[in-house]
Amino acid sequence: MSIVPWAITCFTVIAIYYLDRWENRYVKSIFDWVPAILLAYILPALISYTFGFDFSQDSLHDYSKEFFIPLTIVAVMASLSLGQLKAIGFKPILVFVAGSFFIALFPVVFILGFPETELVLKTFAQNGFWKGIPPIVGSWIGGSTSQLVLKELVECPEGIFLSVLVMDNILVNLWTILMFQTIKKSRRLNVFFRIRDKIIPEEIRESSGKPLSWWITLVLLLLTVLLSNLFLEMFVAKVIVLSVVGLILGNFIAKWNFGFSLKLGGVLILIVMAILGLKLRFDVIGFDGTFFWFLVIWLLGHFVFMMVIAKLLNVNLAWVPIASMANVGGIATAPAVTAAYQKKWMPHAIVLAILSMATGTFWGMLTIYLLGQHFA
Numbered sequence: 283m284s285i286v287p288w289a290i291t292c293f294t295v296i297a298i299y300y301l302d303r304w305e306n307r308y309v310k311s312i313f314d315w316v317p318a319i320l321l322a323y324i325l326p327a328l329i330s331y332t333f334g335f336d337f338s339q340d341s342l343h344d345y346s347k348e349f350f351i352p353l354t355i356v357a358v359m360a361s362l363s364l365g366q367l368k369a370i371g372f373k374p375i376l377v378f379v380a381g382s383f384f385i386a387l388f389p390v391v392f393i394l395g396f397p398e399t400e401l402v403l404k405t406f407a408q409n410g411f412w413k414g415i416p417p418i419v420g421s422w423i424g425g426s427t428s429q430l431v432l433k434e435l436v437e438c439p440e441g442i443f444l445s446v447l448v449m450d451n452i453l454v455n456l457w458t459i460l461m462f463q464t465i466k467k468s469r470r471l472n473v474f475f476r477i478r479d480k481i482i483p484e485e486i487r488e489s490s491g492k493p494l495s496w497w498i499t500l501v502l503l504l505l506t507v508l509l510s511n512l513f514l515e516m517f518v519a520k521v522i523v524l525s526v527v528g529l530i531l532g533n534f535i536a537k538w539n540f541g542f543s544l545k546l547g548g549v550l551i552l553i554v555m556a557i558l559g560l561k562l563r564f565d566v567i568g569f570d571g572t573f574f575w576f577l578v579i580w581l582l583g584h585f586v587f588m589m590v591i592a593k594l595l596n597v598n599l600a601w602v603p604i605a606s607m608a609n610v611g612g613i614a615t616a617p618a619v620t621a622a623y624q625k626k627w628m629p630h631a632i633v634l635a636i637l638s639m640a641t642g643t644f645w646g647m648l649t650i651y652l653l654g655q656h657f658a
Contacts, residue, residue, distance in 0.1 A: 287337040287560055294325045294556040299549065319426045320447050322552045326559035337560040346557040347517065351431060352507045352524055354550040355643070358427045359528025360503065361544040362640045366633045369484040373597040378605035378634055380591040382423045384584045385609065386645040389415045390652040392576075397656075401572050411573050412657050413438040414446040416646045418577065421450050422584075424642015425612045425635075426551045430558070431521055432646040440562045449574050453581060458615050461603040465623045468600035479598040483630055493539040500546070502531060521643060529640070544613075544636070581610070600624070608634035 301309055302318045330337060367375070393402050393412075406412040416436045420428030433443055464471075472479070506527050514520050532538050588602045600623045607616040613635040620631040 284337075284340065286335065287340045287342045287557075290326050290329050290335075290337075290560065291342070291553065291556045294322055294329075294559070295549070295552045298322045298325070298552055298556075317451060319551060319555055320451055322555040323444070323447060323559040323562065326556050327562035330560060330562075338563070340560065342557055343561065346554055347434065348511055349507060350550055350554050350557070351434065352510060352520055353503060354427050354547055354554060355431065355521060356503050356506050356524045356528040356531070357543050357547040357550060358639050359525045360532035360538065361540050361547060362529060362532055362636045363540055363633070364529075364533050366629075367637060370630050370633060371481065371483050373479075373481075373595045374483065374601040374605065374630070374634075375637075376595060377588055377592050377597060377601050378608060378637070381584055381588045381605050381609045382638070382641065382645055384587040385422050385580070386419055386649050387652075388580050388583055389419075390649065390656075393653070393656055401576060405570055405572050405576075407657060409570065410439060411442060411570055412653055414442045414573070415653060416650045417443060417446050418450060419649045420642050420646040421446075421454075422581075422610045422642075423638055423645045425639050426555070427547060427639060428642030428646055430551070430554050431643050432650065433558075435518065435521075435647065436650050440558075443558075444562060445570070445573075449577055453577055454610055454615075457581060458607065458611055458619065461607050461611070461619050462622055465600055465603040465619055468598070468603070468623055471599045475593055475599065477593065477596055477599055479596055481598075483627065485626075491537060493541070494535065494537045496539055496542045499539040499542050502535075503543070503546070506531070518647070521647075525640070525643065547639075584609075600627075604631050605634060607631070608638050611635075612638070 298318045298321055302313055304310075329335070393406065396402060406415075413436050416432040417429045417438055420430075420432035432438075438446070471477075506524065510520050510524055510527075514523060532540060532543065585602065585606055588605060589599065592599050592602050604616065604620050604623075604627070607619045608631060611619070613632060616631040616635040617628040620627050
C-alpha cells in the first residue's frame, strides 16, 4: 500500500479545513462561491494529474467505503436532537417535508410523464446523467454526506459526478441570494396570500450541564462502525442500520455531545471527498446544458410546491425560504437566511438543516429505486 495517496488526502483535508476558517476577505470570497467540499474533491485530482499519479484503484477507496463513510453517517445522524425538533412545530416541519418530497420525486414524475423527450432518451439514458440525479437529491436534502453515500449506491461515474457538483454549486449560490431576497419580502407575501399565521415557535433550549466527553463520544461512534463491519456486508444495510443507531445514540444517551458529532461529520466529509478526488480524471468530465436547465426547473418547482403547501396550512411564508435553505443550502446558509427575517428563529433553521442531513440519504434511496425501475 502506497503512502502517497494518504499523504495527498491528509494535505488536502488540512489545507481546506484551515483555509475555510482563515479570516481573510480574499480567501473568504473564494469559499463563498466555491465550497470546501468541491475544492476537497478537485485538489487531489489536480495533484495526481500534475505528477502523473493514478490512484483510481488504490486500496484507500475500499478503506473509505468500509470505514470513513460509515463513520460519517453515524456521526451526522447522532447530531440530530429529536427534542429540539419538536419545538419548531408540525406546520413548518410539514412545509420542509413537502420540499424534500418534491425534490425526491419530481425527476421520477418527469421521466414517467415525458419518456420520449431528448432529455430523457439522450441526456438521462444514453449519456448516463440519470445517475447524477440521486447525488443531487442527496445534496439538496441531506447535504454532502448524503450526496457521497448516494453516489456510491447508484455508482455515479466520476465525470458526471464532478459535473453535478459544479452545476449544484452554481445553483445553490444563486438560490441562496434569491432566498435572502424572498425572506425579506415574506411579510408582504403573507399579506398578498392572506396568510394570518401569528404562531411563534417555541424557544429551542440547549441541554444544561456538561456534555459527554468528546473522546467517549468518538469511541462509541467508532465501536458502532466496527460492529457494523463485523456483522453487515451489504453497504445499503450498513447505511440503514448506522442511521438508526446514530439517532439512538444521540437521543437516548444522556448528555450526548451533539456539537462534537456534527463537527466530526464535517471533517469526515472532507476526508471522503478528498479520497474520491483521487479517482477523478479530467478527461471524462461532461457538462450538459440541458441537464442544467432541468435542475433549474426542478429547483423552482420545489419552491412553488412549498408555497402551495404553506398556503394550504396557513403558515407564515417565511418558513418557505427557511425550509428551502435547510434543504438546499444546509447548516451554514439556512440560519444566515433566517437572520434576515427573524434572528430568534436561527436555532430552528439549524435544527431543520440537521433534520435534512439525517433524512437525505433515505429520500435519495427512494429516488434510486424508482429510477432504477425505469432505466434498468
